[in-house]
């Protein structure tokens with residue numbers, strides 16, 4: 001009989017999770033207007049243009065097919081299951097993706113690693129030929145990092161402040177989700193923004209990320225024709241004016257232009273520009289499992305985001321242990337415990353920790 | 368609040384105006400029922416003004432006895448004529464000329480009147496503000512309504528990021544709100560012109576239409592678009608495309624949208640699909656099949672069949688693809704017009720315009 005691979009094992013665990021916890025999977029609103037997409041464990045096949053008429057049908061699909069990743073469209077369509085140009089776009093939720101990959105944390109360069117497709121050898125640097133087997137095909141992977149996720153959370157909190165204080169959305173209209181791996185997703189479902197076109201969405205992205213901002217329009221001195229001692233906006237001024245006023249120390253200004261640019265960099269929320277502008281985006285279905293971590297893409301109450309910790313609050317496999325052989329792994333944390341680093345070890349780990357390593361394809365189950 | 372007779376004549380795109388025309392007995396589906404010689408005359412005049420001057424006149428100020436009914440009813444008839452001629456340039460020209468007339472009128476109106484007109488047309492969420500020394504704005508408006516038209520304007524002051532916003536409300540001055548309404552009116556008229564009518568027009572109108580067609584033809588050549596030169600002039604690429612192009616040659620990483628910008632630009636200036644695929648596959652490790660698929664998709668040979676234009680400068684800036692503007696950049700909003708302008712400049716300063724790209 002063929003040996004069980006990490007993939008087979010993870011699929012089995014995902015299947016058990018969906019069998020026992022299917023009530024935890026919440027369907028999106030306007031279910032029958034959404035397109036669904038799924039990545040299958042088998043050879044990474046992507047199924048698209050799926051439609052479900054009921055929650056039960058969606059649940060049944062997850063239990064039967066057990067996909068490694070599940071997505072749905074931020075868009076609403078007349079016919080979600082048709083080809084792209086026949087779908088009949090009816091509008092889209094407003095979507096933001098905050099991904100640690102887009103944030104310049106001190107460690108963000110350190111998380112890449114490459115797995116040889118042939119022998120699963122792990123390399124921290126990109127090479128053209130595997131030192132172990134001379135294979136030439138690699139999968140690029142990323143470690144999940146607490147510090148980077150903390151940075152992503154901070155950006156998400158800044159984004160939410162823009163959305164509420166400046167753009168006037170209510171906390172009820174804003175849904176925050178852990179992406180399941182390296183960031184957060186923010187969905188806004190509101191009739192008022194559903195029909196915004198791409199240029200309008202781009203303006204919103206530019207707003208929260210400070211792109212094209214000219215401080216002179218907010219009452220700051222014009223660096224070219226500036227007059228000294230011109231008053232700056234009050235710290236409690238609305239919008240960007242107040243944000244910049246709170247950030248700069250007027251008395252210590254050496255170079256208005258530089259200091260204001262730095263203030264924009266500090267105050268802006270780093271979001272992935274492409275995602276928000278795309279009207280047909282598929283995004284991870286909240287409350288489903290992430291195939292690269294085994295974590296839940298958990299929904300988070302906007303007011304509780306600050307205390308959210310993905311390493312305790314997004315765990316799907318909380319009970320039991322599993323013995324695995326680890327090829328190589330960085331340090332990581334699950335719950336209160338820190339694990340690793342490991343190199344060529346066989347070890348019994350709590351299930352969530354073992355699943356993370358299996359999902360990352362750096363370990364195999366030992367039976 | 369119901370608009371006055373003169374306001375209806377000034378703003379014939381409003382719901383009040385449509386109702387008023389109906390009540391007068393002018394039925395677009397049965398034009399024979401209405402004696403409209405003067406109306407038709409004024410409609411023709413509106414169109415002529417649009418073609419020749421780019422703005423439709425409003426004589427309400429100078430002419431004491433202006434017939435408001437003729438003004439009001441001539442608007443839907445003009446729309447009917449323009450949509451019958453069904454020429455894209457003409458539609459845009461006419462919508463713009465009516466919008467120009469309206470903008471001039473709107474900036475003269477009281478704040479309350481602007482609100483009245485909006486209630487009677489597009490139902491935006493706008494509120495009047497008290498102007499003080501520390502509060503210079505006349506209105507605030509819901510940012511979604513603001514974004515419906517602000518994105519059409521080039522100036523940085525219109526960018527949402529440069530506006531004062533609080534709780535979803537953007538603060539605007541009166542002339543700014545007038546500008547936003549004007550833009551919406553332009554779109555509204557354009558949409559009406561696009562909705563094709565299959566009416567049998569009375570002969571009095573068909574004669575007028577022939578006359579207008581003639582004026583249009585005489586003027587038409589003047590508005591001909593600059594043409595893309597038949598050879599590719601690399602020296603005329605804008606800074607963003609130059610940088611992307613160099614990155615491609617140097618095998619540096621180019622983002623997906625960067626690749627899209629470069630590909631669509633090169634296709635638009637006349638590099639053919641085969642050459643472009645060669646360029647990509649020799650300079651990078653792209654698989655030919657995938658590259659071919661993407662290039663042909665952008666060229667409009669696959670999928671939707673639409674040939675893509677490069678993204679506008681704004682978008683390129685958002686994705687960090689703009690390396691900084693030069694003088695020409697300040698006058699355009701897309702890489703293609705940049706190319707056309709630069710080509711012209713090169714051709715007027717040098718006797719020879721450029722060289723054909725080598726077929727390597």
Ligand SMILES: [Zn+2]
Nearest residue numbers: 116119130133
């Ligand atoms: Zn290998």
Ligand SMILES: [Zn+2]
Nearest residue numbers: 107108145148
């Ligand atoms: Zn990190």
